[in-house]
Amino acid sequence: MRHSGTVIRAQGLTRTFRRGKDVIEAVSAIDVDVRGGELVAFLGPNGAGKSTTLRMLTTLLRPTAGTANVAGYDVVDEPAQVRARIGYIGQGTGGGYSYRVLDELHNQGRFYHLPTSEYRARAADLMESLELTGLAKRKVQSLSGGQRRRLDVALGLMNRPPLLFLDEPTTGLDPQSRANLWHHIVTMREHYGMTLVLTTHYLDEADNVAERVVIIDHGRIVADASPATLKRDHADDLITLQVATGDGTIVREALLGFPGEITVDPGADPAGQVRARISTIHGDRVLPAAIERLRDHGLAVQAADLKKATLDDVFLNLTGRSLREEARA
Numbered sequence: 001m002r003h004s005g006t007v008i009r010a011q012g013l014t015r016t017f018r019r020g021k022d023v024i025e026a027v028s029a030i031d032v033d034v035r036g037g038e039l040v041a042f043l044g045p046n047g048a049g050k051s052t053t054l055r056m057l058t059t060l061l062r063p064t065a066g067t068a069n070v071a072g073y074d075v076v077d078e079p080a081q082v083r084a085r086i087g088y089i090g091q092g093t094g095g096g097y098s099y100r101v102l103d104e105l106h107n108q109g110r111f112y113h114l115p116t117s118e119y120r121a122r123a124a125d126l127m128e129s130l131e132l133t134g135l136a137k138r139k140v141q142s143l144s145g146g147q148r149r150r151l152d153v154a155l156g157l158m159n160r161p162p163l164l165f166l167d168e169p170t171t172g173l174d175p176q177s178r179a180n181l182w183h184h185i186v187t188m189r190e191h192y193g194m195t196l197v198l199t200t201h202y203l204d205e206a207d208n209v210a211e212r213v214v215i216i217d218h219g220r221i222v223a224d225a226s227p228a229t230l231k232r233d234h235a236d237d238l239i240t241l242q243v244a245t246g247d248g249t250i251v252r253e254a255l256l257g258f259p260g261e262i263t264v265d266p267g268a269d270p271a272g273q274v275r276a277r278i279s280t281i282h283g284d285r286v287l288p289a290a291i292e293r294l295r296d297h298g299l300a301v302q303a304a305d306l307k308k309a310t311l312d313d314v315f316l317n318l319t320g321r322s323l324r325e326e327a328r329a
């Protein structure tokens with residue numbers, strides 16, 4: 001995807017909330033720049049400040065401090081200009097319950113003052129590409145979660161925004177619906193060359209879909225890079241080898257000077273094998289080389305396992321907590 005100039009520039013963006021006597025700093029002095037055409041995911045646990053950030057960038061919430069320029073306009077001083085240039089798909093916002101699906105899309109077109117022929121054509125197009133065609137006359141309240149989410153996305157795309165914000169677009173959907181919805185969103189993006197900014201707490205989603213992941217925790221950005229760079233800089237692959245010997249010392253000696261952090265169990269397990277672990281950033285390359293090195297020392301590897309670094313490992317290394325566990329809590 002071709003990237004153009006800066007479409008979002010946030011500096012020192014901060015939002016506090018009062019809850020009784022307490023002041024909660026939901027977002028603390030965030031600096032972030034997004035270039036045209038980027039696909040950026042804000043990843044973080046519940047309550048990290050993702051939605052609050054998005055709500056400020058989309059003019060729905062006034063920052064307590066800091067500035068944000070979105071699509072060339074200031075979110076506080078020029079909210080109407082910002083809104084005219086962006087789309088926003090919130091958490092389960094979208095259609096009114098008693099309306100029919102196609103009417104909802106047409107209403108959205110009228111809201112944006114599109115000519116009748118244009119909004120009808122766009123609605124038909126979106127109905128087809130988001131697999132809503134058979135649901136045109138169905139009331140929104142009768143849709144399933146996945147259908148509803150697809151309608152939300154269609155509504156957000158009616159004005160063909162060059163910059164689209166999606167707040168947890170796939171939360172609550174089953175894996176198949178999530179995959180389908182992503183396919184649609186990514187296709188739309190390629191079609192219209194949109195910039196996408198989204199929030200998610202699904203690690204695999206951020207890893208597979210986003211070109212850039214901004215990890216947010218307790219209202220602060222703790223890392224901001226591509227998934228591959230984040231994993232390279234903040235996590236290791238883990239290789240586990242089962243070696244056919246009863247003596248850990250010779251395994252350790254055979255692997256001496258090998259790249260990565262090596263731990264070897266001193267003695268054999270009940271199966272008569274010694275277990276060696278290698279923590280490294282290049283698991284794919286190190287694994288066969290380690291097997292070869294051991295073979296050169298007359299040691300046979302009975303089983304080998306490679307656990308690739310994940311964004312959860314990155315989050316764990318940066319914050320000391322697991323995002324996976326937090327998501328379950």
Ligand SMILES: Nc1ncnc2c1ncn2[C@@H]1O[C@H](COP(=O)(O)OP(=O)(O)OP(=O)(O)O)[C@@H](O)[C@H]1O
Nearest residue numbers: 017019024026044045046047048049050051052053
């Ligand atoms: N209107 C509000 N009043 C008081 N506190 C709020 C309000 N909105 C958000 N907060 C608090 O601000 C913090 C950040 O919330 P936010 O919704 O931005 O997190 P999030 O990362 O989007 O989480 P989630 O994944 O659960 O949506 C939380 O502690 C939340 O309780």
